[in-house]
Each structure stands twice: as structure tokens, then as C-alpha cells.
Amino acid sequence: MTWLTWRQFRGSAVMTAALLVVLTTTLALTGPNMASGYTTGIAACTQDDTCGRFYDRFFGQYDMPFMAVSLIVLLLPALVGLFWGAPLITRELEAGTHLLVWNQSVTRVRWLAVKLGVVGLAAMAAACVCGLAVTWWSDPLDKSAPGNLALMTPLVFGARGIAPVGYAAFAFVLGVTVGMLVRRTLPAMALTLAVFVAIQLAMPLLVRPHLMPPVTSTFELSEANVDGLGVSRDEGGKVRVSLETAVPGDTGAWVLANTMVDPSGRTLGGAGGGGGGRDGGGGEGSVPISTTSGPCAPTQAQGLGTCLVEINRLGYRQQATYQPLARFWPFQWIETGIYAVLTLGLTWFAFWWIRRRLS
Amino acid sequence: MTAVLEAQALGKKYGRHWALRECTIDIPAGHVVGLVGPNGAGKTTLLKLAGGQLEPTAGEITVLGGRPGGTPAQLARVGFVAQETPVYAALTIADHLRLGARLNPRWDATMAEDRIARLGLAPKHRVGKLSGGQRAQLALTLGLAKRPELLILDEPVASLDPLARREFLQGLMEATAEHEFSVVLSSHLVSDLERVCDYLIVLIDSRVQVAGEVDRLLATHHRLTGPRLDPDRLPADQHVISAGHTDRQSTLVVHTDSPIHDPAWTVTQLSLEDLVLAYMEQRAAENRRVALEVQR
Numbered sequence: 001m002t003w004l005t006w007r008q009f010r011g012s013a014v015m016t017a018a019l020l021v022v023l024t025t026t027l028a029l030t031g032p033n034m035a036s037g038y039t040t041g042i043a044a045c046t047q048d049d050t051c052g053r054f055y056d057r058f059f060g061q062y063d064m065p066f067m068a069v070s071l072i073v074l075l076l077p078a079l080v081g082l083f084w085g086a087p088l089i090t091r092e093l094e095a096g097t098h099l100l101v102w103n104q105s106v107t108r109v110r111w112l113a114v115k116l117g118v119v120g121l122a123a124m125a126a127a128c129v130c131g132l133a134v135t136w137w138s139d140p141l142d143k144s145a146p147g148n149l150a151l152m153t154p155l156v157f158g159a160r161g162i163a164p165v166g167y168a169a170f171a172f173v174l175g176v177t178v179g180m181l182v183r184r185t186l187p188a189m190a191l192t193l194a195v196f197v198a199i200q201l202a203m204p205l206l207v208r209p210h211l212m213p214p215v216t217s218t219f220e221l222s223e224a225n226v227d228g229l230g231v232s233r234d235e236g237g238k239v240r241v242s243l244e245t246a247v248p249g250d251t252g253a254w255v256l257a258n259t260m261v262d263p264s265g266r267t268l269g270g271a272g273g274g275g276g277g278r279d280g281g282g283g284e285g286s287v288p289i290s291t292t293s294g295p296c297a298p299t300q301a302q303g304l305g306t307c308l309v310e311i312n313r314l315g316y317r318q319q320a321t322y323q324p325l326a327r328f329w330p331f332q333w334i335e336t337g338i339y340a341v342l343t344l345g346l347t348w349f350a351f352w353w354i355r356r357r358l359s
Numbered sequence: 360m361t362a363v364l365e366a367q368a369l370g371k372k373y374g375r376h377w378a379l380r381e382c383t384i385d386i387p388a389g390h391v392v393g394l395v396g397p398n399g400a401g402k403t404t405l406l407k408l409a410g411g412q413l414e415p416t417a418g419e420i421t422v423l424g425g426r427p428g429g430t431p432a433q434l435a436r437v438g439f440v441a442q443e444t445p446v447y448a449a450l451t452i453a454d455h456l457r458l459g460a461r462l463n464p465r466w467d468a469t470m471a472e473d474r475i476a477r478l479g480l481a482p483k484h485r486v487g488k489l490s491g492g493q494r495a496q497l498a499l500t501l502g503l504a505k506r507p508e509l510l511i512l513d514e515p516v517a518s519l520d521p522l523a524r525r526e527f528l529q530g531l532m533e534a535t536a537e538h539e540f541s542v543v544l545s546s547h548l549v550s551d552l553e554r555v556c557d558y559l560i561v562l563i564d565s566r567v568q569v570a571g572e573v574d575r576l577l578a579t580h581h582r583l584t585g586p587r588l589d590p591d592r593l594p595a596d597q598h599v600i601s602a603g604h605t606d607r608q609s610t611l612v613v614h615t616d617s618p619i620h621d622p623a624w625t626v627t628q629l630s631l632e633d634l635v636l637a638y639m640e641q642r643a644a645e646n647r648r649v650a651l652e653v654q655r
């Protein structure tokens with residue numbers, strides 16, 4: 001049975017393996033160079049305290065490949081579900097060959113077990129290689145990425161570590177199960193894609209923020225968390241502070257809510273609304289300080305620094321609710337575990353269905 | 360004689376529709392059995408139940424004394440060539456033989472290779488490029504080389520041209536002569552079965568109308584032609600299967616174990632096809648009568 005499964009699967013397996021070899025080779029060739037550029041850059045910038053600018057420059061240099069490899073890891077599980085999972089059974093049902101193979105001396109439960117095992121393990125292996133290679137390669141970029149592409153944010157988190165293995169296993173079994181129920185390849189592929197995308201959206205929006213209670217903390221304002229200052233004319237010349245979706249001292253954290261608070265802890269309103277979005281939209285707050293004289297007057301040629309010092313002195317702070325970077329691996333394991341449970345549930349259903357209902 | 364297939368009040372329901380209902384049947388071993396009936400009589404459903412592809416909704420079925428399809432051992436004893444003889448289009452003939460060898464404990468590799476060679480097929484050939492007749496032969500080879508005790512064929516020749524049809528059935532006959540096994544094959548065409556079967560079952564509306572050895576069926580059914588007559592006045596041991604009347608003449612098909620002595624009748628031999636048609640007509644007439652009674 002293993003032989004037959006391999007014989008049917010080897011074409012797409014070899015093609016996928018070839019693409020993975022191309023990907024990992026490219027990453028292996030470019031990775032060390034990029035990592036050494038990062039190390040020397042950090043060594044240089046820590047001396048004159050210009051690391052903020054170095055991060056921006058360094059990341060800007062590689063942002064296209066960064067997006068591309070992340071996208072590959074995000075797409076891989078969906079492609080596995082679509083092209084390996086959904087047709088696995090429907091192709092046999094459409095051609096009638098299930099009647100041929102079910103009448104050899106092999107029970108259909110064993111037939112399904114071998115098919116799921118061989119192709120499912122291949123899918124997980126592909127996702128594992130792809131995910132870990134990209135995680136290794138993009139390490140210097142993840143350390144220098146801006147807040148909206150931080151390691152813990154939804155788009156990047158799902159393209160790193162071991163979570164892609166869970167996604168791939170789930171997408172594959174989802175495709176197989178949908179295929180068994182729908183019995184036709186194209187509708188099964190469409191439905192698999194729709195369900196998988198819905199679950200992949202629901203996970204970071206509804207579930208992941210609550211895997212552990214998020215941390216809420218206030219921070220002094222500095223270049224690390226302030227995007228810029230402006231004068232808000234309609235509010236009578238207040239200083240508008242726009243915050244970055246980042247928390248100082250925790251690069252890579254996932255900022256869920258981001259606001260300005262006054263000394264008594266009340267949220268400040270701003271032109272763009274006080275609360276930060278879960279998708280990383282930056283918060284804003286208008287601070288009642290004179291902009292015609294004093295440290296925050298634009299005519300003063302003292303720059304951003306003195307105004308920030310003044311705002312900090314008056315007690316205004318950034319208040320952020322976030323998932324710190326230290327939770328990256330716990331979150332990866334928990335999420336992979338959740339997908340593993342979903343995968344096992346669907347697998348159980350597939351076996352039940354093939355014994356009782358499918359014919 | 361042991362039965363290769365025994366069913367008791369067997370039924371299978373798809374949704375709310377019964378594909379097979381109250382089917383009681385007993386097929387003895389050691390025959391080439393033709394299962395004949397009109398489209399939709401439940402032949403395919405019955406055979407799939409026997410192969411273990413379907414689970415019965417009601418009743419019981421045993422094949423070679425075991426529950427169909429449950430275990431690898433049971434699967435190994437029953438060969439099944441499905442309708443339209445499906446095979447893997449992307450695989451080669453050699454791949455199919457390897458598939459058979461890997462998946463069947465009693466696989467007869469020599470036989471399979473010999474058959475393929477005799478058919479003039481190249482093992483490296485992709486199956487997708489074969490003709491319908493060649494694909495059917497390949498499916499039959501897979502079924503035969505498994506060395507089953509019972510080989511089930513579901514409408515194996517329905518989609519073949521007359522020549523391929525004859526070659527297929529000839530191959531089947533040669534194999535049954537060489538290796539002893541029982542065969543059940545279904546068709547809605549009696550002419551296909553006439554050449555190969557020595558036992559016939561007529562299944563109409565999932566009910567067995569008549570079953571028996573072909574020779575015996577032909578010896579006990581007669582067509583009587585004579586002056587017009589009320590069928591009720593026939594001797595008690597003559598059962599009328601179908602009757603046709605004109606103003607002056609009656610034509611009857613009767614079933615009887617004793618010879619016909621009445622000199623008023625011209626007795627002619629029935630062909631197997633006529634015999635099956637007579638049973639189909641009888642069933643159709645009964646259905647009409649039932650429908651009329653319901654309307655009244």
C-alpha cells in the first residue's frame with residue numbers, strides 16, 4: 001500500500017522537494033552574508049547610539065525578500081491542503097479507481113491510513129523545513145523589523161517557527177475530509193481554501209491574543225515609541241503625539257492596544273482616535289502644551305528631544321497592551337498544539353466516514 | 360452444495376430511496392452465474408454489497424460464508440471487477456501488476472504476466488492510452504491473478520464493442536476452465552450471458568424471479584402456440600409466465616417439469632433471451648395490475 005501511495009504521489013513530491021531545495025539553497029547562500037552585515041552594523045551603531053537608524057536602513061535593504069519568504073511560508077499550508085489534500089480521495093472517486101483499490105486484499109481503513117500517513121508526513125516535513133529555514137534566515141531582519149512587522153505580529157508569527165507544521169497538517173487533513181464529503185475535486189478545493197482561510201484569519205483575530213493574558217504597561221516617551229509630533233490646530237494648538245506600534249525595550253512584541261494617557265491614567269483623545277487597533281495601527285494623543293512658546297514651540301530649534309522631555313516631565317505616557325516577544329516559543333507550541341488537536345479530530349472523522357458512509 | 364452468495368431480506372437505502380429491497384438470494388458454488396435484470400433492478404447494489412463496498416441497510420448477506428469486505432482475508436477471497444472497469448490512467452500496465460502483487464497475498468504473477476503478453480500489451484504502456492477493451496482486459500487480469508474463490512463482474516462488457524466483448528468473455532471462460540472458481544457476472548443483455556453462463560438468475564425489482572441452471576431452465580420452459588384459450592384451463596403443473604392472445608390464437612410461455620402432451624399446442628423451444636423477456640413482461644404486467652387496483 002505504501003508503494004502504491006508513493007507511486008501516485010511521487011510526481012508532486014519530487015516537484016515540491018525540488019522547489020524546497022531551491023529555496024533553502026538560496027537562503028543558505030544569502031543568509032550568512034546578511035547576518036554578518038547585521039553583526040558589523042550593530043557593533044558600529046552601539047558606539048554612537050544610532051541603532052534606530054541602522055535598523056531602518058538594514059530592514060529597508062531586505063524588505064522585499066523578507067516579505068517574499070514570509071509569504072511562501074504562509075501560502076505553503078494552503079497549497080498543501082488544496083493540491084495534496086482535496087484531490088487525494090476525490091480523484092479516486094471521480095475516476096472510479098476506489099472500487100479497484102478497495103477490492104485488493106487491503107481494507108479501506110488501512111488504505112486511508114497509509115495515504116494520510118505518507119502524504120501528511122510529507123506535508124509536515126515540507127512545512128517544517130520551509131518554516132525553520134526561513135526562521136533561521138530572517139533572524140537579523142526580525143530583530144530590526146518595524147513594529148508593524150514585529151516577530152509576534154500575525155503575518156510574521158505564522159511564517160516562523162513550528163506553527164507552519166501544524167497549519168500544513170491541518171490544511172492537508174481538512175482537504176482530505178472536505179474531499180470525502182464533497183466528492184468532486186474542484187468544489188472540494190474551493191471549499192478547502194475558503195474554510196482554511198477563514199480559520200487562519202479567525203486564529204490571530206479571535207484566539208491568539210488570548211492564549212495568555214496580555215501585558216498592559218506604561219512607558220516613557222522616547223524615540224523608540226514615538227513616531228512623530230505635530231501641532232493639532234483644531235484643538236487650539238495642542239501637541240499631537242503619534243505613537244509607533246512598538247514598546248520600548250521589547251522589539252518584536254505584538255502591540256494589541258496603544259494609547260496616550262495623562263498623569264492620572266486617563267486616555268487622551270486624538271485626531272486619529274485614541275485606541276490602537278489589533279492590526280497594529282498606531283495610537284495618537286493630543287497633549288495640552290503650548291506650541292507657541294516653551295520647549296514645544298516649533299520656532300525653537302531644539303528639535304524633538306526637548307519637547308519629549310517636557311511631555312514626559314508632565315507625566316504623559318504611552319500605555320500599551322501587548323504580547324511580549326518572550327512568549328514567541330510558548331505561543332508557537334500552544335498554537336501548533338491547537339492545530340494538532342484539530343487535525344486529529346478531522347482525522348478521526350475521516351476514518352469514521354470512510355467506514356460508515358463513503359462508498 | 361455451499362453457497363457463494365447468500366442474502367436474507369437484504370436491503371440498501373440511499374437517502375429515502377431503496378436501491379435494493381427485500382432481496383433473498385442463494386447462489387451455489389462452482390458455476391458461472393449470470394445475474395440479469397433491467398436497469399435499476401438493483402444488480403450493481405447487490406454486487407457492491409457482496410464485494411463489501413456497501414454496508415446493507417437491512418437484512419443479511421454472506422459471501423463464501425463470511426461477512427463481505429470486513430477483513431483482508433475476506434477481501435483476498437473475492438475478486439471484483441467494477442462497472443466500467445476502472446484503472447489508474449496515469450500508471451503503466453507494469454505498475455498495475457505490481458499493485459496487484461503488493462496488495463494481494465495470493466497474487467499469481469506468472470499468470471498476470473502471461474495474460475498481458477498474450478493480449479499483446481506492452482507492460483510499459485500507460486493505461487490512459489489503452490482502448491476500452493484493453494482496459495477491461497487489464498481489470499480482468501487484476502481480478503483473475505488475485506486467484507479469488509469468487510470473481511464478481513459488474514456489467515463488465517456494457518461499454519465494449521462486439522469484438523472486444525467476445526474477446527473479454529472468451530478470456531474469462533478460459534480462466535474459469537483453467538482455475539476452479541465461481542463467477543457472478545451481471546448484465547442487462549442476455550446475449551452476453553448466454554455464451555458463458557451455466558446458471559442464471561433473473562432479478563427484477565430486487566426480487567429473484569427465477570434462478571437455476573441454464574440447461575434446466577431451457578428444458579422446463581416452453582412456448583405454446585395454439586387456438587385461443589383461457590390460461591386458467593391449463594393443467595395445474597403448468598405455470599403461465601406470459602401470455603399473448605389474438606382473436607383466434609394464444610401464445611403462452613409456461614414453466615413445467617412434466618412434458619406437454621396436449622396435441623392442440625405447437626411446442627417450441629425458447630431461447631434464453633425469450634425466457635428472460637417473458638419474466639420481465641410478467642413483472643411489468645403485475646405492476647400495471649397493482650397500479651390499476653390502487654387507482655380504483
